[in-house]
Amino acid sequence: MSVVAAAEPATVREVVAEVLDPEVPVLTIDDLGILRDVTVDEHGRVEVTITPTYSGCPAMDAISADVTRALADKGFDDVAVRTVLSPAWTTDWMSDAGKQKLLDYGVAPPQPRSDTSVMVALSLRCPQCGSPETHELSRFGSTACKSLWVCESCLEPFDHFKAL
Ligand SMILES: [Zn+2]
Structure with missing residues (x-):
């Protein structure tokens, strides 16, 4: 039996949900609805799924960097940010x-x-x-x-x- 990873998915999601949208800095990516999923596997690897807003808002690189940094601050170094385009984000x-x-x-x-x-x-x-x-x-x-x-x-x- 392997030791359960210290990373609690709920906590990890809270960290990610606090990340602000670079375009509208009063909104978190959770407020915006673009944060789709946060999972932590048995090795403590975090996968964050984001559906970007439409192409007029090219903020994905910034969001990805901010998510990675926010998690690193909490000790999660193994992070993958995945973008899913379908279904498309809507307001x-x-x-x-x-x-x-x-x-x-x-x-x-x-x-x-x-x-x-x-x-x-x-x-x-x-x-x-x-x-x-x-x-x-x-x-x-x-x-x-x-x-x-x-x-x-x-x-x-x-x-x-x-x-x-
Ligand atoms: Zn007025």
């Missing part, structure tokens, strides 16, 4: 806590995809003042995964994390 995987953090950060969170239509896009609320009087300035905001909007009430521009 529906973002947690409600994540959406609230986005709003607090001043970014309008994505709507559920079932609601995503031209009509709904017109009713995006300003994350600063809550006014529905907003309009899109540009399809692309600070990154390709966000569009740039402006509020007609408080005149503040804001990013919208596009639904996908």
Whole structure:
């Protein structure tokens, strides 16, 4: 009988779940919903499975490095970060806590995809003042995964994390 590895999968997952997304540094990769699985085998080897967001957010190398570093800090040196492209990530995987953090950060969170239509896009609320009087300035905001909007009430521009 082999000795059970010291690494508890639940603990390892907690370490990985704390890693922040490089594109949206208020969200963890768990909030974003891109952290799919964390396993620890009998040799203590950690395998982290991530489904990247769409190609407009080329953050995978940074996420992979951050996950590896976070685990190394806790003594897990044998780490593999695997990316799985199917099923494709959608903004529906973002947690409600994540959406609230986005709003607090001043970014309008994505709507559920079932609601995503031209009509709904017109009713995006300003994350600063809550006014529905907003309009899109540009399809692309600070990154390709966000569009740039402006509020007609408080005149503040804001990013919208596009639904996908
Ligand atoms: Zn406003």
